[in-house]
Amino acid sequence: MFDKKHIPHLLMVFPFLALFAVFFLYPIVSGFVYSFYDWNATTTSRFVGLANYQRIVHSRDFSKAMWNLGSYIIITVPVGIAVAFCLALLVDSFKGFWQNFFRSIFFMPVVLPMFLAATIWRWIYTPNIGLLNTTRGFFGLPSVQFLNDTSTMLYSLIAVDVWVSAGFNMVIILAGMKNIPRQYYEAARLDGASKLQEIFYITIPMLYPVLFFVTTYGVISALQVFDTPWLLTGSSFSQYGGRQNALLFPVMDMMGRGFGELKFGQAAAYGFILTTVIVSVTAVMFALRKKGHQP
Amino acid sequence: MISTRYMHAACALALATAATISGARAQEPVTLEYWVYSDFAQGEALKLQQAFIEEFRKTHPNVTINISGKGDDDLTTGQVTGAASGNLPDVFMNGVNVGATLVEAGVLKNIYAEFMAMPKEYRQSFDPALIAMCSPKPETMYCLPYTGYGSFMFRNLTVLKDAGVDAAAPIKDWADWLSQMEKVKASGKYAVPDQTQAWQSIVDTYSGVATPDEWGADFETKKTKVNEAKYAQTLQMFVDMQPYTSGTSRNDQATKDLFISNQLAFHLVGPWVNPTYAEAAKTSGLKYDYVLVPGKAEGDYGGIKGYEFIGVAPNKNAQVAFEFAAYVTAKEQMLRWAKLLSRYNASAAAMADPSVASDPLIAITNKAAANAIDGMPPYFKGAYPNCYRSILTDNAQTVADGGVTPQDGAKELVEELNECLAGG
Structure with missing residues (x-):
């Protein structure tokens, strides 16, 4: 009552x-x-009943976008977390001013507007005169079309994404590291553990909840990837995804159907398909975590 | 021939009459939201637009006009969502390529009656083909044509000289053009941007072999008009060009950077790039010129053309919004606009004026537009699905990368475009 x-x-x-x-x-x-x-x-x-859902699922762009998304998540989440973890270890090894200095430097890409970050990276990737290709040219290597070669485009995107997200994940992981009681490391050192053994047997297990958070957050963010590939490929609502749609992702496809073609019904259906995927993946991750915690 | 002064007086009379007909409402304070392209809302272009507004306000003191600059996507998105929420800008610009989408969304008022009420001199000041473009069916007119472009080819004279190419000799045909590209590549530079990356670049090249009626779509039969045999020749050209491309699109900043830094020989694009290159010529010694896009055979030319328009929203301010649009598109204003930007526009009367006809950039744009193919015709009749453009670029890229032969690629393209138009 x-x-x-x-x-x-x-x-x-x-x-x-x-x-x-x-x-x-x-x-x-x-x-x-x-x-x-x-x-x-x-x-x-x-x-129209389920026609919007059927049309999306049977469209070639949907298949391509989902394939790209799967490949992207499988690489970018573990690589991003590994880089962030290494950066956190590095920053944690410094004390005082230098710790603050490196933490700020590594965090800087997070606060940079994505438009600016993408512009910088488009310049870095420019054929012949971009930073990377100029460096390659210095060593006598040929120019690479990072954003126009379908075999390199996904990795070029992942590099930008890791660069942008590593600082955020690093701060979270670093905070987790600070909470690990120091006596564990002291005890390990007394037992003759190497630095690598400390990382694998103390740091990583103690960081499990933090790593779970950054993994879950990373997967959910990756499922919604939009701005970085959109800007790197110079996309518009009428044309997006880059060469042979190598950087086409579901949210881009959804936006294009909505604002490019005014098919808001299809865009809404796309949004619900994507939401279902995100909720399902998150639920599976939480279930796995719960199972892992059971005795 | 009626003098400009008479024509102006007639326009003013018509506008005054329309204002009088509006009656008491005309005296009520009115605020018009005026959306323009972002590059028209900065620097000298903005000053001139503001001058137009101030001049218009002298005869319409009750009208306040707020000008806002928007990017291409923002214009379309803002107009569509504005139509959905009942919050449309009153008078606005956009490109004819999205005209049908805007008609479908109810963004554009049919201004046929207002246009026909204008003096004959005003109506006849426009290029008749462009008035026809805005009028998809009898007694229906969705826009006042404004600026336009025909694409042409910027040439970096330093790169050509270093490659041993005689820039003084005109490029005869595609074979001659390819031989120049080969020389440029041999000198360690790039010849052209990747012509398969943007659908406009694909049309740029295809128009070098096809006629205007072999491009676009028939929305009644839901079939593409692409000529398969001629498209196969275009695809073969993309295959031949592939080793010489920079890997950047015609719209990339990197393409302009490569051109300015003497790494790229040819840039096929519209006249809006010229201010950047003119500035580079002053500051860094860039040596360049511009010529028509070569066609497959001698005497043929390629290129794409497109137009921007001014539209009026179907809302309570429509009458005064049309009056303002008519003021901005009158010959006198179009002439000032063309002089300022060195840009071709829809006013045939202004373009014929000797003071702008002699401008080299306007002259080449005029020639380019005469040879070019329209981007996504027919305008204001049917909205192209996004798959149409992505099929074009995907197909060209697959063929250029060696995935399929040009003949098979052209056959697949026609089939896929027809499926796309049919809603598949």
Whole structure:
């Protein structure tokens, strides 16, 4: 039964609930409804059942985008975390001013606007006169078309992504490292453990919850990848994904269908397919973690 | 021939009449939101746009006009979402390539009645083909044509000289052009940007062998008009060009950087790049010129053309918004606009004026537009699905990379474009 003593509490959470309902729940519900309609945002919508979902799933761009996404996640998440972990170890090995200095330097790409970061990297990747190709030329190596060769484009994107995200993950991992009791390391050293053994037998196991967080966060972010490939390929709503769609990802495809073709029903359906994938992957990760914790 | 002064007076009279007809409402304070391309909202272009606004306000003191610059995607997105939310800008620019999309979204008012109410001199000041472009069916007109372009080819004279190419001799045909590319590559430089990366570049090349009626789509039959045999020749050209390309698209900043730093011989693009190259000529000694895009056979030329337009939203300010659009597109303003930017525009009367006809950039754009193929015709009739453009680029890239032969590629292209148009 409803207890009157909860009224003040409910009143206190009401502003949040109202805003949450208007700006979060309503768009989700209306988006879900529109995913069953043929709708261009201005004219009368037409119910089409599951046609939007069928059209998306059977489209060649969807297959390509999902393939790219899978390849991207498999590489970028572990590489990104490994780089962040190494940076955290490096920063942790310094003390005082130098620790703050390197932490700030490595964190800088995180605060850089993505547009600026992509512009810098487009210049770095420029054939012949870009930083990387000038360096290669210095060693007598031929110029590489990093953003136009389908065999290098994904790795070029991953390099930028790792560069941008490593600082954030490093700060989280570093905070986790600071919470590991120092006596574990002292005991290990007394037992003759090497630095590598300390990392594998103390640091990594003790960081398990932190690594789980950065992995989950990394996977969810990677599933929604959009701005970096969009900017690196100079995409627009009418043309996106780069050479042979080598950098086409689901959110780009969704945006193109919505704002490029005014197929907002399809875009909404795409959003729900993607949401389902994200929720499923996250649920599986949490389930695996729970299973791993059970005796 | 009626003098400019008479034409101006007639325009002013028509606008004044329209304003009077508007009655008491005309005296109410009105604020127009005016969206323009971002490069028209900065520097000298912005000053001239603001001058147009101030001049218009002398006859319409109750009207305030807020000008905002937007990127290409922002213009379209803002107009579509504005139509959905009932918050459209009153008068705005956009490109004809998205015209059909805007019509579908209800962004554009049919201004046929307003246009026909204007003096004959005003109506006849436009290129008739462009008025036809804005009028997809009888008694329907969705835009006032504004600026336009025909693509041509910038040539880096230093790169050509270093490669032993005589830039004074015109490029005869594709074979001659390829031999120049080979020499450029042999000298350690790039010849052209990757012509398969942007659909506009593909049209640039295809138009060197095809006629205007062999491009675009028939939205009634849902079939592409691409000529398979001629497209196979274009694909063969992409295969032949592939070893000489820079790997950058015509729109990349890197392409301009390569050209300015004497690493790239040819850049096929529109006249908007010229200010960058002119500045580089002053500051870093860049030596360049521009010529028409070579065609497959001697005497044929390639190139793509496109137009920007001014549209009016179907809202309560539509009448005064049209009056402002008509003021901006009158010959006198179009002439000032062309002189300032050295840019070709839709006013045939302004383009015929000796003061702009002699401008070399406008002259080459005029010639280029005469030879070029329209980007995504027919305009304002059917919206091209995104798959159309991605199929074009994917197909050209697959063939250029050696994935399939040009003949098979052209056959696949036609099939895939037809499937795409049919909604597959």
